[in-house]
Amino acid sequence: MQFKTTFATHRLRSFMLCALIALGASAHAQLADVVSITSRVNAVQPKMLAWRRDIHQHPELSGQEQRTAKLVADHLRKLGFSVKTGVGGHGVVAVLRGGKPGKVVALRADMDALPVAEATGLPFASHTRAPYMGKETPVMHACGHDGHTAILMGVAEVLAGMKDQIPGTVKFIFQPAEEGVPDETSGAAWGARAMVAEGVLENPKVDAVFGLHISPNMPMGSLGYRSGPMMAGADTVHITITGEQTHGAAPWTGVDPIVAAAQVITGLQTIVSRQLNISTEPVVLTIASIHGGNRENIVPESVEMLGTLRTFDEDMRAEAKQRITTTAQKIAESSGAKAAVRFGPAAYSVTVNPPDLSDAMLPTLQRASGGKAMSIPKISASEDFSEYQKVAPGLFYILGAPPKGKAHSEAPANHSPLFDFDEDAMPLGALSLSLLALDYLSAR
Numbered sequence: 290m291q292f293k294t295t296f297a298t299h300r301l302r303s304f305m306l307c308a309l310i311a312l313g314a315s316a317h318a319q320l321a322d323v324v325s326i327t328s329r330v331n332a333v334q335p336k337m338l339a340w341r342r343d344i345h346q347h348p349e350l351s352g353q354e355q356r357t358a359k360l361v362a363d364h365l366r367k368l369g370f371s372v373k374t375g376v377g378g379h380g381v382v383a384v385l386r387g388g389k390p391g392k393v394v395a396l397r398a399d400m401d402a403l404p405v406a407e408a409t410g411l412p413f414a415s416h417t418r419a420p421y422m423g424k425e426t427p428v429m430h431a432c433g434h435d436g437h438t439a440i441l442m443g444v445a446e447v448l449a450g451m452k453d454q455i456p457g458t459v460k461f462i463f464q465p466a467e468e469g470v471p472d473e474t475s476g477a478a479w480g481a482r483a484m485v486a487e488g489v490l491e492n493p494k495v496d497a498v499f500g501l502h503i504s505p506n507m508p509m510g511s512l513g514y515r516s517g518p519m520m521a522g523a524d525t526v527h528i529t530i531t532g533e534q535t536h537g538a539a540p541w542t543g544v545d546p547i548v549a550a551a552q553v554i555t556g557l558q559t560i561v562s563r564q565l566n567i568s569t570e571p572v573v574l575t576i577a578s579i580h581g582g583n584r585e586n587i588v589p590e591s592v593e594m595l596g597t598l599r600t601f602d603e604d605m606r607a608e609a610k611q612r613i614t615t616t617a618q619k620i621a622e623s624s625g626a627k628a629a630v631r632f633g634p635a636a637y638s639v640t641v642n643p644p645d646l647s648d649a650m651l652p653t654l655q656r657a658s659g660g661k662a663m664s665i666p667k668i669s670a671s672e673d674f675s676e677y678q679k680v681a682p683g684l685f686y687i688l689g690a691p692p693k694g695k696a697h698s699e700a701p702a703n704h705s706p707l708f709d710f711d712e713d714a715m716p717l718g719a720l721s722l723s724l725l726a727l728d729y730l731s732a733r
């Protein structure tokens with residue numbers, strides 16, 4: 290009896306093991322076939338290359354992306370998608386309904402360029418100029434958004450070609466104004482926030498959203514991800530110190546806002562170094578602009594300062610803002626001046642990859658990159674992909690693409706006039722986004 294029972298248990302265990310293997314095999318069979326997707330991606334690479342160069346040569350500033358949006362919308366219409374334009378500015382949204390029922394995944398690319406004078410010397414370098422803050426300014430795709438747009442156009446073509454096999458719906462989001470709009474005083478929403486406000490993640494309701502960013506500072510062929518907070522929240526800090534204008538030869542007859550401003554800047558340094566618990570998350574506070582006065586012998590009435598606050602935790606973000614206000618006000622008061630502190634509405638929230646989604650999709654990133662997906666340190670730059678993550682679980686990751694002939698450690702970073710990336714990384718970008726969509730939709 291005892292033997293039989295043991296035998297029976299053994300048989301049961303064996304059966305369960307076989308069943309698990311069979312289940313595993315069938316689950317695996319449901320996952321997208323990397324080889325076939327790779328060949329589809331390779332087939333669209335010449336087009337991705339042409340789109341990327343065309344967009345690179347015709348960059349458009351945040352909020353001005355008419356031409357890029359038209360290029361994207363025309364392509365998506367040709368693929369037979371239902372396409373919406375003018376979403377949150379020049380945003381384009383297309384929906385691909387697969388042949389089988391299932392969940393809804395969104396893939397996002399940003400389309401805007403920057404007020405930077407290109408110095409790459411590339412044959413398709415930008416010579417474009419456009420109005421920026423009331424002045425004609427050189428414009429350049431210095432953040433790789435030309436690559437993001439071309440990659441997602443490629444993904445749209447790849448997935449359209451296998452529509453019948455897709456168990457669910459894929460929504461393509463081509464977003465304007467990721468880099469922000471210069472006139473933050475208007476208070477109007479821009480970029481991802483504007484698209485979300487216009488319901489980009491609704492109808493059909495999105496279950497998960499994926500997006501990537503090109504970086505020349507990660508090894509070629511690698512994918513960088515991070516579970517939890519990955520990119521910083523950003524707030525613009527405006528400080529006005531008001532004193533009392535007087536002759537520079539007799540400063541005691543007024544209140545000098547220049548010296549008060551200097552003390553405030555020094556005092557602000559103690560917020561990160563002495564007031565916040567940076568063993569929880571790092572914080573960065575930079576005062577990058579200071580203006581006051583116009584003569585050597587006139588103490589001005591006021592000084593204007595601008596800075597940026599970067600945080601990785603919403604509570605620490607709130608605490609840092611409160612401490613900046615108190616520190617500036619009290620220090621200014623000590624010399625009889627006044628500090629008015631405000632934080633601009635053009636803020637970015639922390640980009641946080643939910644750990645369960647990151648864990649679930651890591652095998653997909655590994656399959657796409659042949660095991661070259663790596664956890665990366667936090668990035669103190671910001672991304673408005675965070676706006677989608679507030680509504681639906683979202684995974685943001687980095688595509689490593691140093692320009693040809695440059696080590697990733699030497700490559701000019703995003704926003705540099707010398708920024709460039711290796712276009713041979715675009716197929717990995719398209720493959721990884723395609724696989725993320727297909728694997729997510731195939732998972733039970």
Ligand SMILES: [Zn+2]
Pocket residue numbers: 432468703704
């Ligand atoms: Zn950027």
Ligand SMILES: [Zn+2]
Pocket residue numbers: 432433434467502
């Ligand atoms: Zn960017």
